[in-house]
Amino acid sequence: MSKHLTLSVNGRSLTVPEGTVLAVALAEAGVTQFRRSVKGQARGPLCGMGICFECSVTIDGKLHQRSCQTLCQEGMEVTTDE
Amino acid sequence: MSDTTKHFDIVIVGAGPAGMAAAVAASQSHRSVAVIESNPWTGGQLWRRPDAAATPRAGRHWHARFKACKAHLITEASVGDSIAPGHLLVETPASAFNLFYDRLIMAVGAREQFMPFPGWTLPNVFGAGGLQLLAKSGWPLQGKRVVVAGSGPLLLAVGAQLRKRGARVLCIAEQTSLKHLVRFGLTLPRLGPSKLWQALVCQSQLLGVPYRTGYWPIQAHGTDRLEGVTLRRANGATWNVTCDMLGCAFGMVPNLELARLLGCDIEQGTVRVDTWQKTSVNQVYCAGEPTGVGGMDRALIEGQIAGYAVTDQPDKARALFGPRQKTHDFTRVLNQGFALRDELRTLTTPDTIVCRCEDVTAAQLACCDDFRTARLYTRCGMGPCQGRNCSTATHTLYGWETEFSRPPVTPIRVRSLVDLSVEKE
Numbered sequence: 001m002s003k004h005l006t007l008s009v010n011g012r013s014l015t016v017p018e019g020t021v022l023a024v025a026l027a028e029a030g031v032t033q034f035r036r037s038v039k040g041q042a043r044g045p046l047c048g049m050g051i052c053f054e055c056s057v058t059i060d061g062k063l064h065q066r067s068c069q070t071l072c073q074e075g076m077e078v079t080t081d082e
Numbered sequence: 083m084s085d086t087t088k089h090f091d092i093v094i095v096g097a098g099p100a101g102m103a104a105a106v107a108a109s110q111s112h113r114s115v116a117v118i119e120s121n122p123w124t125g126g127q128l129w130r131r132p133d134a135a136a137t138p139r140a141g142r143h144w145h146a147r148f149k150a151c152k153a154h155l156i157t158e159a160s161v162g163d164s165i166a167p168g169h170l171l172v173e174t175p176a177s178a179f180n181l182f183y184d185r186l187i188m189a190v191g192a193r194e195q196f197m198p199f200p201g202w203t204l205p206n207v208f209g210a211g212g213l214q215l216l217a218k219s220g221w222p223l224q225g226k227r228v229v230v231a232g233s234g235p236l237l238l239a240v241g242a243q244l245r246k247r248g249a250r251v252l253c254i255a256e257q258t259s260l261k262h263l264v265r266f267g268l269t270l271p272r273l274g275p276s277k278l279w280q281a282l283v284c285q286s287q288l289l290g291v292p293y294r295t296g297y298w299p300i301q302a303h304g305t306d307r308l309e310g311v312t313l314r315r316a317n318g319a320t321w322n323v324t325c326d327m328l329g330c331a332f333g334m335v336p337n338l339e340l341a342r343l344l345g346c347d348i349e350q351g352t353v354r355v356d357t358w359q360k361t362s363v364n365q366v367y368c369a370g371e372p373t374g375v376g377g378m379d380r381a382l383i384e385g386q387i388a389g390y391a392v393t394d395q396p397d398k399a400r401a402l403f404g405p406r407q408k409t410h411d412f413t414r415v416l417n418q419g420f421a422l423r424d425e426l427r428t429l430t431t432p433d434t435i436v437c438r439c440e441d442v443t444a445a446q447l448a449c450c451d452d453f454r455t456a457r458l459y460t461r462c463g464m465g466p467c468q469g470r471n472c473s474t475a476t477h478t479l480y481g482w483e484t485e486f487s488r489p490p491v492t493p494i495r496v497r498s499l500v501d502l503s504v505e506k507e
């Protein structure tokens with residue numbers, strides 16, 4: 001069986017298999033609004049390959065991290081819709 | 083040599099099909115070879131998950147060869163800058179280092195071209211290729227109603243993949259007219275078996291999915307997420323489809339930032355190379371999508387040619403010139419067959435956002451003459467994507483040329499630039 005790890009998404013804990021891409025984990029958790037644009041519009045992933053920055057979230061206090069390029073880590077704290 | 087300085091005879095940037103093939107070829111010499119890849123994984127856009135059973139045979143084959151070759155792989159490492167010939171500044175999550183090379187192969191691939199239209203910024207509107215990449219990583223699709231729209235064979239590949247992963251593909255809308263497609267279909271068999279095979283596989287997996295030719299998306303609807311899309315045809319008729327996800331594909335554009343940074347000649351949006359895949363800059367070679375978007379076969383062949391060329395194995399390189407020509411012919415047919423119709427350039431309304439990072443609208447850009455003024459007055463292209471999306475969009479919409487790239491090639495931590503001073507040992 002593959003190993004699992006637990007992260008926190010907007011304060012709620014989420015358990016995913018090791019090797020899960022963060023953007024996918026967020027979608028599984030029901031997140032559609034990954035970030036707010038400068039005018040406050042809801043945005044979510046567009047390119048899936050690290051180019052557009054529309055999947056940006058806050059990871060462990062670091063702003064603007066591309067969730068489509070990030071693998072989930074044990075204990076990671078993620079905030080969306082910022 | 084210090085921790086912040088590394089040297090390899092051959093450095094390859096990008097571990098997609100082209101970069102992996104280049105590494106395999108170059109490793110058949112006595113030179114030291116390093117591969118720099120910004121993703122945590124190898125395989126580029128096509129083969130993201132080397133171990134997954136879903137990865138096609140070619141992908142498993144090349145991953146095995148790549149693993150067995152002696153090239154030194156550095157993942158999660160992006161080229162940020164180059165301040166002298168033979169030098170790259172490479173950044174990893176933890177640190178940055180100076181990388182010196184004797185010869186460089188750029189195998190940095192392409193990205194999707196996005197066309198702005200009303201509603202295209204809503205969550206759950208994706209690039210079709212982007213949606214496919216996310217799907218390969220496990221994006222939840224079970225029972226989701228999906229429309230795939232735009233142009234090119236990618237639509238079919240994406241539609242088939244999504245369906246395999248449980249999505250309900252409501253329709254595939256191809257903007258090209260049937261007349262054009264027939265011409266493309268007729269020329270296909272002459273262009274090599276693997277392409278044809280690919281097309282047939284898609285067809286059988288798409289049984290029952292409507293393939294509508296001469297349709298294109300004009301508006302995505304929804305408030306905080308996608309709820310539906312309006313498609314249009316040349317005679318003006320429109321068709322509303324309620325859906326959960328929309329994947330749009332309007333072609334690919336080569337990643338040219340690194341080539342520009344290094345000063346390589348670029349012609350008609352592609353890196354100019356000679357028969358050995360060498361660019362206009364000494365010691366710098368290029369393979370795969372940046373020389374012309376042409377798919378996996380082309381990327382693999384050009385990668386090998388470049389890998390042999392940089393390690394002085396000309397005979398092995400020469401043996402691949404014929405197969406390369408075939409893939410170039412195929413590229414030409416694709417480009418002609420799936421040229422975008424002019425109507426797609428007039429979909430924006432005044433309040434349609436063109437630059438997604440800075441929320442710059444079409445109305446704001448209407449007051450500008452070129453990309454430079456737009457940047458100055460509207461902040462278009464100043465956000466984190468550094469204009470990667472809006473520069474191609476404004477090129478297609480308004481014919482604007484961009485003077486990209488300004489370094490860094492990818493946003494880089496200021497500390498990395500400050501910490502490192504370049505000293506060749």
Ligand SMILES: Cc1cc2nc3c(=O)[nH]c(=O)nc-3n(C[C@H](O)[C@H](O)[C@H](O)COP(=O)(O)OP(=O)(O)OC[C@H]3O[C@@H](n4cnc5c(N)ncnc54)[C@H](O)[C@@H]3O)c2cc1C
Nearest residue numbers: 096098099100120126127161190191211370371377378381
């Ligand atoms: C979104 C998308 C979906 C696609 N879907 C299909 C499909 O279904 N079927 C099909 O036949 N073809 C598909 N293609 C085309 C196919 O991916 C390409 O033909 C093939 O991957 C080209 O190989 P490549 O090595 O030239 O480029 P890529 O596969 O794009 O590889 C380039 C690599 O370089 C890395 N890189 C780029 N810049 C840097 C940098 N500065 N520093 C470090 N690393 C860098 C990238 O992360 C990437 O891994 C798709 C392409 C895209 C973009």
Ligand code: FES
Nearest residue numbers: 048050052053068
């Ligand atoms: S979806 Fe574009 S950067 Fe992540």
